[in-house]
Amino acid sequence: MKLALQAFGDLIKRYCRVFKAVWAERKQLESPARQTDENAFLPAHLELTETPVSALPKWAARLIVLFLLVAVIWASIGQVEIVTVAEGKITTSSRSKTIQPLETAIVKKVLVKNGDYVKQGQLLMELNAMGVEVDFSKSEELLKTAKLSQLRLQSLLQAITEQQEPILEQDEEYKRLFAREILQFEREQALATNQYLTWLSQKKRQLAAIEQKHQEKHTIEINIIKLSDIQKFEAERRDDFLKLYKQRSVSKHEYYQQENRLLEVQNNLETQKSRLNEVIQQIEQAEQEYHVFLNSFKRDLLDELKKVTDHFAQTQFELEKAKQRQQFMQIHSPIDGVVQQLQTYTIGGVVTTAQNVMVIAPEQDNLEIEAMITNEDVGFVKPGQEVIIKVRAFPYTRYGYVTGTVKNISFDAIHDEKLGYVFATTITMHQNRLQADGQTIPLKQGMIVSAEIKTGKRSVMDYLLSPLKTTIDESLRER
Incomplete structure (x- = not known):
């Protein structure tokens, strides 16, 4: 196997040497360059092989193919209607427009007569239906109340976040609704301030209680350090008394007195440690109550704000309905034209739903x-x-x-x-x-x-x- 690989390698090397030798002499193997008139003196077959082919047919074919390709692309992309x-x-x-009221109402004003030329949108007649004004006023008042509550709650949320007194912002919608309602705005501002101050007072009380517990914890920790030092000292004295007692230098009573002092210090130390654990638990509970207070207050505000916002949207919808109903009490011309077939002239007369009251001819x-x-x-x-x-x-x-x-x-x-x-x-x-x-x-x-x-x-x-x-x-x- 080794000899076969060596023979194959030698064969490859020989081919490489032959290729290099031929490549070095490649220009000598080519025919010498001749002029066009020199090719005319060559034999016929050599003249045909040595004379370059004309490029005109080749370029003509290329142009034809390019033209066909462009035509196909244009036919594929180009569109016709x-x-x-x-x-x-x-x-x-257009046809003549028949004017009809939307609901039964009382005629308040008739502003045109037969033969009058009217413009599109011109007021023709004013009606008055039962409860229209009352519904509109009621919806408007409810909307104002809901908007003020919304502003108050939003200002409270911002106040507890920024730790500053709430200020009701007068946005564009507020200015549109409460341009003349300064007293209601001031009442809501005062209510928001009182709620914020109450919240701030409760917060300070809870923080003060937590701070008091921390101070108590610090005092107990200092006492524990002192008692630990005293315990160490009393234990050394007890050991010294024990040695003296064994040497008959002190009485057994004196040794027991020292032992009692050590036990008293140890009991005080354990009492302080137990008290420290209680205070730590009280601090954790107070901090938990503090966070629950903050979160619950904010959560209650958000819940109330959601309810007020939903109520505001519903009230706004009701106000739009009342406003639209109020607008329907004013009949306007749908087109430019002439008033014809006016059916009612009497102020205070009753018109019914879908009754033809007049016709506007374009x-x-x-x-x-x-x-x-x-x-x-x-x-x-x-x-x-x-x-x-x-x-x-x-x-x-x-x-x-x-x-x-x-x-x-x-x-x-x-x-x-x-x-x-x-x-x-x-x-x-x-x-x-x-x-x-x-x-x-x-x-x-x-x-x-x-x-x-x-x-x-x-x-x-x-x-x-x-x-x-x-x-x-x-x-x-x-x-």
Whole structure:
């Protein structure tokens, strides 16, 4: 095995030496460079092999491939709009508006008469229903109370965090609600201050109790140190008395007296240690009660603040309802137009829910288009899609076109003698006139138009391959 590896290694080395030798003489092995006219004197086969190939066909092929590649990419990325064409005619949009009260009420004021021209939003009539003002005032007062409580609790939470007296902040909502309620604000400020001072007093009392226990603990620790020194001293004296007693230098009574003094010191020391443990437990309990006091007070404030905030939101909702109901007592014109068919003139008269009290006829209708969409296209048409409107009476190449938006589509089909079952759609026109040759041409009701509805986009590749896909799908279904 060793000889085989050595032979293989020698073979590799020989190949490397041969490669290096050939590589060093590679330029001598190449044919000498010749000019174009020199190649003409070579034999025919050498002239063909030595003459460089023209680059023109190669570059032409590259340009063709590049052009095809760019065309495929553009066809894959580029998109064209999908348009549904619907024929229709121009019509008017709005209708006369019937004015009706929302609920039974008493007529307070009638501000218009038949034939009066009114603007959109103009006040027409004022009504008064039972309990409207009372509900509004009650909801407003409840909202003020809830807001003040909310401000008080928020200021208390901030005060116990920053360790300073609470100050009720007058935010924008407060200024809107309490521009004239200074007395209520001062009462809530005083209540917040009293609550804070009460909390601060309890906190100081508990801290003072904890500090007193710490001082007592310190005193006991000093006593324990002293008694420990005394115990050590009395124990040494006891040992000395024991030696003297054994030597008959002191009496047995004197030795027992010293033993009693040592026991008395030890008992006092144990008493102080036991008292120290009790004081430590009392300190831990007092500190625990202190933290429970702080946490419970803050937790109670947060719980109360949550309830007040929820109550404030509910009261605000009730106030909005009362305000909205109060606004419904004022009837405004929904459009610009002329008052017609006024039914009541009597101040103090009663109008009932949904009773027709007057009609507002629009001064000038906007123009819309009623167009018919075939069954094949209705699935792709949706409200809000853009529309290009071309008026048949005015060629769009000269007069241009107007734009619009799909407003709605009918839910059921309509039978048309020429088109079969179609769906009616309403298209809102963005402008009611055309501009051509420096002139403004107004559009009129009844003009025939062609509406091109933009239903989406598709790639050019999809558009080109669509006939092929259709042919393949239909051919695969044949028997």
